[in-house]
Amino acid sequence: xxxxxxxxxxxxxxxxxxxxxxxxxxxxxxxxxxxxxxxxxxxxxxxxxxxxxxxx
Amino acid sequence: xxxxxxxxxxxxxxxxxxxxxxxxxxxxxxxxxxxxxxxxxxxxxxxxxxxxxxxxxxxxxxxxxxxxxxxxxxxxxxxxxxxxxxxxxxxxxxxxxxxxxxxxxxxxxxxxxxxxxxxxxxxxxxxxxxxxxxxxxxxxxxxxxxxxxxxxxxxxxxxxxxxxxxxxxxxxxxxxxxxxxxxxxxxxxxxxxxxxxxxxxxxxxxxxxxxxxxxxxxxxxxxxxxxxxxxxxxxxxxxxxxxxxxxxxxxxxxxxxxxxxxxxxxxxxxxxxxxxxxxxxxxxxxxxxxxxxxxxxxxxxxxxxxxxxxxxxxxxxxxxxxxxxxxxxxxxxxxxxxxxxxxxxxxxxxxxxxxxxxxxxxxxxxxxxxxxxxxxxxxxxxxxxxxxxxxxxxxxxxxxxxxxxxxxxxxxxxxxxxxxxxxxxxxxxxxxxxxxxxx
Numbered sequence: 001x002x003x004x005x006x007x008x009x010x011x012x013x014x015x016x017x018x019x020x021x022x023x024x025x026x027x028x029x030x031x032x033x034x035x036x037x038x039x040x041x042x043x044x045x046x047x048x049x050x051x052x053x054x055x056x
Numbered sequence: 057x058x059x060x061x062x063x064x065x066x067x068x069x070x071x072x073x074x075x076x077x078x079x080x081x082x083x084x085x086x087x088x089x090x091x092x093x094x095x096x097x098x099x100x101x102x103x104x105x106x107x108x109x110x111x112x113x114x115x116x117x118x119x120x121x122x123x124x125x126x127x128x129x130x131x132x133x134x135x136x137x138x139x140x141x142x143x144x145x146x147x148x149x150x151x152x153x154x155x156x157x158x159x160x161x162x163x164x165x166x167x168x169x170x171x172x173x174x175x176x177x178x179x180x181x182x183x184x185x186x187x188x189x190x191x192x193x194x195x196x197x198x199x200x201x202x203x204x205x206x207x208x209x210x211x212x213x214x215x216x217x218x219x220x221x222x223x224x225x226x227x228x229x230x231x232x233x234x235x236x237x238x239x240x241x242x243x244x245x246x247x248x249x250x251x252x253x254x255x256x257x258x259x260x261x262x263x264x265x266x267x268x269x270x271x272x273x274x275x276x277x278x279x280x281x282x283x284x285x286x287x288x289x290x291x292x293x294x295x296x297x298x299x300x301x302x303x304x305x306x307x308x309x310x311x312x313x314x315x316x317x318x319x320x321x322x323x324x325x326x327x328x329x330x331x332x333x334x335x336x337x338x339x340x341x342x343x344x345x346x347x348x349x350x351x352x353x354x355x356x357x358x359x360x361x362x363x364x365x366x367x368x369x370x371x372x373x374x375x376x377x378x379x380x381x382x383x384x385x386x387x388x389x390x391x392x393x394x395x396x397x398x399x400x401x402x403x404x405x406x407x408x409x410x411x412x413x414x415x416x417x418x419x420x421x422x423x424x425x426x427x428x429x430x431x432x433x434x435x436x437x438x439x440x441x442x443x444x445x446x447x448x449x450x451x452x453x454x455x456x457x458x459x460x461x462x463x464x465x466x467x468x469x470x471x472x473x474x475x476x477x478x479x480x481x482x483x484x485x486x487x488x489x490x491x492x493x494x495x
Contacts, residue, residue, distance in 0.1 A: 011385050016370035016378065023379035031355065031386035037348025038391060039398050045390070048397035 004028055061086040062221035066130055066278035069224055073129040080113040080129035084173060087131055091175070091222045097203055099195045100217040102136045102146055104176040112173045126285055128171030132225040135211050136177035137184055138269075139258040140164055147260050148194050149182045150372045151365055161258025163227055163269055163286060170285040175223050179213030184229060184262045185358060186210075186377030188434055198428060199241060201466055206428045208238030209438065214272050215242035225282055226272045231262045232354055233420075233443025235270050236455035236471060241425040243457045243467030245490075246272040247279050248443075250477050251450035253287045263357035265396075266350065266447045276456065276490045280483040291480030294488040297332035301413035303340055306442045310343035311422035313440075320460035320468040321419050324493055327459075328417075331492035338409050338416060346402055346445035352387055352395035353448070359384020403449040407476070410451070415485050416473040418442055420455050424462030442471065452479040454486050458493055 001009075008017045008024060017024045042048075061083055064072070072078035088106050095101055109131065116129055136146050139157040146152055164174065179197040181187055188196045188206055197212035199205040200220040207216040211228025215238025218226055228235040230248035239246025247270045254269045261267055271282035283289050302325055307313040313321070329335050340346075359366075362381045370378055409416060423440040426433035446453040457469045472489060474482025 007386065012367045013370075013382070013385060015368070016366055016382060019371045020375065020378060023375065024382055026379050027382035028386045030380075030383045034348055034351045034355065034383075035387060035391040035395075037344055038352060038394050039345055039348075039401075040394065042397060042401070045393045045397050048393065048400060051400075 058086045058089055059221070062090045064224060065274050066224040066281055067275070070127060070130050070281065074124055080116050080173065081110070083129065084109050084113040084131055084175070087175060087223055094220060095222065097198065098200055098216050098220045099179055099197050100213040100220060100222060101133070101176045102148065102179050102194050102213070103143055105143070105174055109173050109175050116171065116173070125169065125171040126281065127167060129173065130171065130225060131173045131175045131223050132167055132227065133175045133178050133217055133223045134161070134164060134227040135180050135214050135229055137180060137229055137260045138164060138227065140174065140177065143177060145260060146194070147183050148180050148186070148192060149374070149377065150193065151369070159258060162255035164258070166285055178211070178217055178226060181210035181212065182374050182377035183260070183362070183381070184210040184231060184234060185380050186374050187380070187438070188428055189374045189376045191374045196428065199425060199466065201243065202464070204427050204429070205425050205464070205466055206241065206434060208241040210234035211238045211272070215239055215244060215246070218242060218244040218272055218274055224273060224278065228270060228272055229259060229262070230268045230270055230447065231266045232350060232447055233441050235272060236420055236443050236453060237441070239272050239455040240420045240457070240469035241467060244272055244274050245276050245279050245454065245456055246270065247283065247454045247479070247483070248446065248452065249283070249287065249479050250452045253477065253479060261361060263354040265357060266354055276483060276486045279454070280487070283479060283483065287479065289480030289483070291484035294484050297334065298414035298485050298488060299334040299336065299412070300328060301336055301338035301409060301416045303338050303416055303418045305339060306343045307419035307422040311440055311442070313419060313422035314424060316424055316460070316463045317419060317422060317468060320458050321470060323460055324458045324470050325417070327495065328489065328492050331495065333492070336413060338413070340409055340445065341402055341405050343442065343445065345398065346448055349395040349398040349402060350444040350448040352391060353399070355384035356387045356392040357384070399448055402445070406445065406449040406451055406473070410473070410475050415482060418471045418473065420469050420471045424464065424468060425466040446473055451476050452482050454482060456486060456490060456493070
């Protein structure tokens with residue numbers, strides 16, 4: 001089983017993979033591209049979490 | 057006569073009805089005749105509510121109050137993502153039930169209470185994300201300026217219906233640019249309001265922390281007239297030239313715009329300068345940073361809504377919507393939260409940029425409208441968007457046509473960005489810009 005197939009199984013997307021494996025593969029690659037562009041120079045999400053006010 | 061009525065702006069039609077020079081019934085009949093004659097090639101409507109609209113127009117004519125509500129007798133249409141009691145909300149998808157909605161979106165209630173007349177529901181990308189696709193029961197909208205070209209992303213019917221003179225006011229939604237794109241490529245005006253200003257109640261969500269509902273029309277004044285019904289906005293006519301922060305790097309360095317887009321943008325800046333505007337150059341963080349955070353958030357939130365359907369009946373989606381919506385399955389929660397953290401700093405950067413100017417001026421896209429049958433060009437056009445920064449930051453952003461056309465003769469536009477919550481002030485300043493660009 002490939003790493004992608006394992007992730008598909010863990011997410012319950014076997015049916016989508018059976019319908020269109022190329023779409024699932026493309027979606028996985030697109031997600032990697034977008035998150036790779038995130039700015040990781042800030043200190044994790046600690047500051048964000050400390051400032052979060054759910055009742056604002 | 058029918059064509060002359062169809063070309064009226066919202067304000068012109070509203071005022072003619074107020075004066076008694078135009079009967080709402082005649083106006084609705086003229087628009088319906090035009091739609092029935094031409095929409096078979098434009099495909100702006102998914103559902104036309106002709107009999108309902110005629111009955112409503114007759115009711116308004118026969119019970120004309122002494123004090124007329126602000127949009128008395130003005131026809132409008134809404135993206136088929138908004139609930140209207142008695143009509144199915146298709147979202148342009150086979151996934152959605154075909155049973156009629158049992159409630160009405162707040163925005164539709166507001167427009168009806170203001171005297172509006174619903175003409176129907178408008179074409180979109182599947183679930184506002186699926187792209188131009190031919191594998192659904194509804195064909196994609198085409199650009200009335202040239203039917204071989206796209207009508208913009210996702211509120212495509214909302215832009216095409218205006219350019220085709222089917223209706224003077226439409227409602228779209230904008231999560232990553234989907235009001236401003238169809239406004240631009242169809243040569244009309246579209247406002248993505250400040251996040252949270254206009255109700256999203258009864259609007260099928262795409263990504264809840266980015267979604268906005270907003271108006272498209274043929275002039276800034278028309279958009280302002282609609283916004284005064286949809287939200288408590290304030291803004292006074294601008295009589296002195298504004299100070300405008302021009303943000304060039306989004307389309308000149310972060311993306312590389314085509315020459316026709318660059319020339320149109322530069323000419324617009326020079327016209328504003330000649331009209332007396334104080335032009336200053338502004339730098340924001342790179343477009344790539346805005347896009348990485350914005351699209352990570354969008355895909356993650358959209359997948360959360362569609363997860364069960366994608367697991368149980370993925371075959372019911374069109375191929376493009378299925379692929380795009382699956383993207384969120386591969387974004388983990390830590391990255392989603394990192395994107396939200398990035399968002400705080402990026403929003404602050406836009407806020408700082410607006411500190412010394414009345415508005416920002418940017419391109420809407422680095423590329424001109426493309427052909428509807430060119431999949432590679434459509435993909436490139438989506439990647440050339442300069443709109444996500446202001447979905448991410450929540451600031452109001454308005455797309456406005458400019459005088460120059462693309463090399464293929466299609467409309468081009470610019471984007472004006474105002475302070476958060478100051479949509480009325482942005483619209484007032486945009487009227488000054490609209491006038492200056494028309495001279």
